[in-house]
Amino acid sequence: MNTIIDQALSIYKPVQILLLFSGGHDSLCSTHYCANYLTAKGLDFSVYHGNTSIGIGQTREFVRDVCRQYSWKLTERTPEPGNRYEDLVRKYGFPGPASHKYMYRMLKERPLRNFVTHVCKSSTYARENVLLLTGIRGSESKIRMGYREQITKEGSRIWCSPIFFWSAEDIEQYIISHGLPRNSVKDAICISGECLCGAFAGKEEWYEINLHFPEAADEIRRLHKIAIANGHPWEWASYPVPYQRSIKSAPAKLYLCVGCEARNHADSDPLKNERKVRKRQRRRARIEEDRQRRKK
Structure with a gap:
């Protein structure tokens, strides 16, 4: 893992380093590991969290609490006005599978890209790189989707996955051995809950959210009323129907939304x-x- 971080630092010489922390346990381990390693090397870094404007509040608080606990500098970015989830629901209604890439772009990718371009770099057009250290792990489904490289360059953004070869058991053992706090959202419903856009959600996910986090369910109900008032009556998680689940879209590298894409491309047996x-x-x-x- 140290080698892959050193390789990214040596090749791309980033002007800034961001540790991407969604609130899930994979990104928790990646952030903790990378923070310790970079601190030991005397390198400055920031933790980045994308506030999608439609997530479970406990996850956002978990990210903030962990950063305070370890004295990590936290940057939290939200979508631009007009591109927040409520704005999108008002215009188009709740998204289905075909809208996932659009949701990803508006809620996650664009805020990060703007932060890298306009804040991290010395100028908009500077030929500088920003290193993004992620918690992506190379499970079988993700490898089939094309996530095979530990380092990928995308414009000024250098995506690096130090824990790419970790297993789920490695994650659990790291949390226990280092005494890391756990996200109660992840433990309760098996997703980090930082984004509830619902593009790939099914009824079972709605039931779990409604059971464990009723305030998040109430927010979705409020948004549903807005959608209905604007001519979009379908419910959250009303897609995909079984037929649509059987039709897999072409794999796309959505680095901030790997879990959703992997679940969508998983075998439906x-x-x-x-x-x-x-x-x-x-x-x-x-x-x-x-x-x-x-x-x-």
Whole structure:
């Protein structure tokens, strides 16, 4: 991991380094690891969190609390006025799978790109690089989607994935061994919850949000009333229907939204889905066991 960070630093000589922290456990581990490594090397960095304007509030607070705990400088950016989730719902209604790339662009990609271009670089047209250290891991589904490289250059943005080869077990072990705080949202519904655009969401996700985070569900209901008033009556998570789930769009490298893309491209075989549910249950049981051991 140190080698891949050093390689990115040596080749691209970034003017700034951003640690991308969504609030999920993968990005938590990546941010903690990279922060320790960069601090040891005497290099300055900032933590970046994209506030999508449609997320679970506990996740945003988790990111802020962790940054305060470790004294990390935090930059939190939101979409531009007119491109916030409420604005998009008012114009177009709740998104389905075909709208995911547009949601990604407006809610996540454009705020980061503007920050890199207009804040991190010395001038808009300067030929400078900004290193973005992410928590992307190279699971089988993500490799099939084209996420094979640990370092990728995209204009001035250098995407680097130091924990690319970590497994889910590595993540859990790192959290336990370093005593890192856990995101209660991730533990409850198995997603970080920083973005609830709903493009790939199903009814099961809506039920979990409604059960565990009713204030987020209430916000979605409020937005639904706005959508209805503007001629867009369909509900959040009303797509995709089974037929649409079977039609996979071409893979796209959406670095800030890898989890959603991976779930959409995952095999829809019912038996495999059942196995995933059982895996989630076993994982939650292990987490609870670890908590009980630490209490003792």
